[in-house]
Amino acid sequence: MKIVFLGSGNVATHLARALKASGNEIVQVYSRTAENAKLLAAQTGAEPVSVLGAVDPSADLYIFSVKDDALPEVIRQMPQTNGVWVHTAGSIPATLFSSRKEAYGVIYPLQTFSRDRALPMHDVPLFIEGSTPETTLFLKHLAGTLSAHVIPLSGEKRRYLHLAAVFACNFTNHMYTLAADILRREQIPFDVLKPLITETAAKVMTMDPVKAQTGPAVRSDKEVMQRHLALIDEPWEKEIYSLISKSIHNVFTGEQPDEQSPGWSPTRKPD
Amino acid sequence: MKIVFLGSGNVATHLARALKASGNEIVQVYSRTAENAKLLAAQTGAEPVSVLGAVDPSADLYIFSVKDDALPEVIRQMPQTNGVWVHTAGSIPATLFSSRKEAYGVIYPLQTFSRDRALPMHDVPLFIEGSTPETTLFLKHLAGTLSAHVIPLSGEKRRYLHLAAVFACNFTNHMYTLAADILRREQIPFDVLKPLITETAAKVMTMDPVKAQTGPAVRSDKEVMQRHLALIDEPWEKEIYSLISKSIHNVFTGEQPDEQSPGWSPTRKPD
Numbered sequence: 199m200k201i202v203f204l205g206s207g208n209v210a211t212h213l214a215r216a217l218k219a220s221g222n223e224i225v226q227v228y229s230r231t232a233e234n235a236k237l238l239a240a241q242t243g244a245e246p247v248s249v250l251g252a253v254d255p256s257a258d259l260y261i262f263s264v265k266d267d268a269l270p271e272v273i274r275q276m277p278q279t280n281g282v283w284v285h286t287a288g289s290i291p292a293t294l295f296s297s298r299k300e301a302y303g304v305i306y307p308l309q310t311f312s313r314d315r316a317l318p319m320h321d322v323p324l325f326i327e328g329s330t331p332e333t334t335l336f337l338k339h340l341a342g343t344l345s346a347h348v349i350p351l352s353g354e355k356r357r358y359l360h361l362a363a364v365f366a367c368n369f370t371n372h373m374y375t376l377a378a379d380i381l382r383r384e385q386i387p388f389d390v391l392k393p394l395i396t397e398t399a400a401k402v403m404t405m406d407p408v409k410a411q412t413g414p415a416v417r418s419d420k421e422v423m424q425r426h427l428a429l430i431d432e433p434w435e436k437e438i439y440s441l442i443s444k445s446i447h448n449v450f451t452g453e454q455p456d457e458q459s460p461g462w463s464p465t466r467k468p469d
Numbered sequence: 470m471k472i473v474f475l476g477s478g479n480v481a482t483h484l485a486r487a488l489k490a491s492g493n494e495i496v497q498v499y500s501r502t503a504e505n506a507k508l509l510a511a512q513t514g515a516e517p518v519s520v521l522g523a524v525d526p527s528a529d530l531y532i533f534s535v536k537d538d539a540l541p542e543v544i545r546q547m548p549q550t551n552g553v554w555v556h557t558a559g560s561i562p563a564t565l566f567s568s569r570k571e572a573y574g575v576i577y578p579l580q581t582f583s584r585d586r587a588l589p590m591h592d593v594p595l596f597i598e599g600s601t602p603e604t605t606l607f608l609k610h611l612a613g614t615l616s617a618h619v620i621p622l623s624g625e626k627r628r629y630l631h632l633a634a635v636f637a638c639n640f641t642n643h644m645y646t647l648a649a650d651i652l653r654r655e656q657i658p659f660d661v662l663k664p665l666i667t668e669t670a671a672k673v674m675t676m677d678p679v680k681a682q683t684g685p686a687v688r689s690d691k692e693v694m695q696r697h698l699a700l701i702d703e704p705w706e707k708e709i710y711s712l713i714s715k716s717i718h719n720v721f722t723g724e725q726p727d728e729q730s731p732g733w734s735p736t737r738k739p740d
Contacts, residue, residue, distance in 0.1 A: 289693045312680070347661075366665055366669070373641045373644065375717075381633050395641070397581055398670070404586075407642055408649075410642055412582065426631075426632045434712065446639070
């Protein structure tokens with residue numbers, strides 16, 4: 199299959215490599231930044247393109263993997279083509295393509311991709327959606343050559359999946375960042391946290407995360423929490439500590455967070 | 470060695486089992502709740518005790534592993550003994566024992582323990598502190614029979630380590646809980662997140678968490694973040710989403726979170 203990539207970021211890089219490895223031809227890689235287009239094009243034997251007017255209209259598939267904000271403008275500037283158009287974004291409906299003539303859909307890989315870290319696509323859940331039953335079938339077949347986990351999912355549900363992924367991955371990683379900062383200030387190596395991080399993730403492979411919860415907030419150990427707050431200098435880090443602790447407490451008691459207590463400051467009342 | 474446990478929670482359970490397995494004798498298990506004392510005593514061949522006056526004063530080591538809030542009162546009610554007294558708490562100074570005559574210290578296992586989940590103590594970092602050089606040496610030797618990672622650490626640094634562990638483990642697990650809630654409401658199985666959770670943890674085994682960060686907040690993808698906020702019903706979950714997103718943004722731009730923007734509500738100004 200002849201494939202054109204629009205975008206050259208982390209997701210584009212991992213998908214392009216996997217599609218190339220499974221026997222497809224990456225015809226072109228477009229990026230607004232010529233340098234980025236070249237980088238991924240060189241890895242996949244593709245032609246780098248930095249003007250949308252130069253995109254080859256004869257490919258079978260066009261994969262749009264640019265920043266969500268940039269997607270509408272890239273679509274607007276695209277020439278008419280014969281192939282199917284898909285994007286890879288969790289939070290954007292497939293119907294963003296509906297003003298154009300091409301069949302369209304979504305391939306949403308639920309994983310955290312960093313450019314320099316290899317990751318077998320075979321284990322990555324791929325959520326697909328097509329504008330017609332034929333397109334869905336086409337995407338199902340294609341995704342099935344890459345991954346053992348291909349799941350048709352509506353755009354409505356996909357945006358909740360993306361939201362859940364932000365909590366489970368992006369916010370989790372930020373918790374690691376804040377932990378690393380605390381240790382760095384005390385000259386304690388981050389390595390000491392690694393068994394804890396690994397076990398915390400491993401537990402929820404077999405346990406409900408509610409049952410896996412440990413720590414001062416679930417024990418309602420107020421003295422420890424007060425001592426911890428006293429160790430944090432930055433006000434927004436204190437705010438994060440308070441708010442997540444209250445949210446943990448809330449899960450275990452069914453109580454609403456107490457609006458009067460320090461660190462809890464609702465922007466609005468529940469409906 | 471003859472060992473008495475004061476407390477029968479998750480940490481006590483895992484430590485008692487490991488110490489028993491490495492050839493020590495667990496003489497007694499104290500818990501205020503007779504039922505809990507019996508449960509752990511039965512697993513380790515110990516005598517259950519629910520009154521502190523009944524604690525055997527002839528043991529070599531007394532391990533206090535009760536809720537932090539309860540520790541001062543348990544110490545106050547303890548009979549005088551010959552052995553060394555240690556607690557297992559990250560945020561409490563060893564000097565809590567200093568009003569008593571016994572040599573004392575701390576063995577702080579940096580791990581998340583759930584009662585029904587087996588975990589090899591050999592891989593758990595044990596942070597130790599003793600009231601005298603001899604006590605430190607004694608605890609170092611004992612901890613070395615349990616784990617390959619024994620690290621002397623002052624109480625001052627230990628409380629920062631505990632704080633970092635709350636972020637890396639307890640708060641991380643709560644992110645999993647919130648993600649699971651979102652999926653449950655949409656009838657999407659939690660299983661689909663497992664490869665993502667595993668990879669998110671695996672990445673920071675070799676990458677700095679700052680470099681591993683992905684997602685809308687680090688891309689400053691405001692449209693996605695606005696769409697996500699619109700999907701969240703609970704005000705404190707919105708607050709968590711906003712605050713962590715701003716904190717991620719802050720790490721990558723070096724900016725202070727904007728006090729005017731919605732969802733950011735400082736409790737006080739930086740000093």
